[in-house]
Amino acid sequence: MHANAAVEGTSVFFHLEKSPDGLADVDAKYTLDAQLLALLSHRASIGKVVAESKYAANVTGYTPLIRSKNVDAIRALLTNTTQEQVVLDGAARVSITLATAWEAAQTASSAISKDFVARVQTAVVRVYRELIDITTEVEVQYLMQRLS
Numbered sequence: 001m002h003a004n005a006a007v008e009g010t011s012v013f014f015h016l017e018k019s020p021d022g023l024a025d026v027d028a029k030y031t032l033d034a035q036l037l038a039l040l041s042h043r044a045s046i047g048k049v050v051a052e053s054k055y056a057a058n059v060t061g062y063t064p065l066i067r068s069k070n071v072d073a074i075r076a077l078l079t080n081t082t083q084e085q086v087v088l089d090g091a092a093r094v095s096i097t098l099a100t101a102w103e104a105a106q107t108a109s110s111a112i113s114k115d116f117v118a119r120v121q122t123a124v125v126r127v128y129r130e131l132i133d134i135t136t137e138v139e140v141q142y143l144m145q146r147l148s
């Protein structure tokens with residue numbers, strides 16, 4: 001997911017840039033929040049498409065599990081921990097780049113706060129972890145009704 005794609009023309013640092021002056025651009029901030037939430041929702045809903053392709057690739061594997069409503073087995077079958085790690089590593093990498101760039105823009109010196117970058121990275125990875133879990137749930141729910 002590219003969070004900056006849907007907020008074209010808006011800096012990826014928008015919230016950080018606007019936060020010191022509080023309410024000055026509050027409408028714009030809420031607009032950006034709404035756009036980001038729509039992106040997160042869209043990203044999770046892609047789970048339906050992903051689930052359909054997984055089902056199509058393994059009809060004989062999924063069909064009995066769907067018929068017996070075996071949610072745990074469906075979740076286990078569609079979970080791809082290797083891919084999850086790729087997503088989480090990518091989020092961590094990009095967040096470091098962005099947080100470092102933000103810090104560098106704030107300080108004339110090269111005294112980049114490792115603490116700030118680490119905290120941003122931790123938060124971003126946590127969000128992506130939740131996003132993967134939500135996407136997985138969308139996939140499971142989609143498959144549960146696939147044969148009805």
Ligand SMILES: O=C(O)C(=O)C[C@]1(C(=O)O)C=C[C@@H](O)C=C1
Binds near residue numbers: 131
């Ligand atoms: O790429 C997949 O196979 C997905 O189902 C998507 C996704 C994700 O949200 O990134 C979700 C569950 C899988 O365990 C791995 C990744």
